Amino acid sequence: MSAPVAVQQREPVGEETLTTLLAALRAWTPLDGGALLDDVGKVLDDVVPGEEQVEELAERLRGHLMRLVDVALANEAGEDDQAAELIARARDVRSEEVPGDHWRAVGHLRRMAWVVNELLERLGAIRCLKEYA
Numbered sequence: 001m002s003a004p005v006a007v008q009q010r011e012p013v014g015e016e017t018l019t020t021l022l023a024a025l026r027a028w029t030p031l032d033g034g035a036l037l038d039d040v041g042k043v044l045d046d047v048v049p050g051e052e053q054v055e056e057l058a059e060r061l062r063g064h065l066m067r068l069v070d071v072a073l074a075n076e077a078g079e080d081d082q083a084a085e086l087i088a089r090a091r092d093v094r095s096e097e098v099p100g101d102h103w104r105a106v107g108h109l110r111r112m113a114w115v116v117n118e119l120l121e122r123l124g125a126i127r128c129l130k131e132y133a
Contacts, residue, residue, distance in 0.1 A: 036064045061112040077128050
C-alpha cells in the first residue's frame, strides 16, 4: 500500500497572466526545419539572391536565429562552449542592420546563414533537436 500524496493548493492564475500567456502562444511559431534549410540554401547557393530578395531573406533568417537561440536556451545548451559561442554570434549577427549596398547585404545574409546552419548542427549534435541528432 502506498503512502497518501499531499496535494498542495495553488492560488488561481489571474486574468493578466492568462492574457499574457495566450498572447505568447499566439505569437509563437514552431521551428520549421525544412523552411530553415531552404532559406540557408538560397543564401549560400552559387546564385546570388537578387536585391528584391535581400530584406525578406534577412527577416526570415533573423526569425530562424531567434527560434534556434530560444531552443538552445530552453535546453540549457549555453553550458556547451561551442553552443554558447554560436548563441553569442547569432545574437550579434541578428542585431546588425542589413547594409544598403547589395554585395555587402549578400555578405551579411551569408554570415547569418552560416550561423543558422552551424547552430542547427550544434543543437543536433548535443541532442537539443531530435530531428537533427
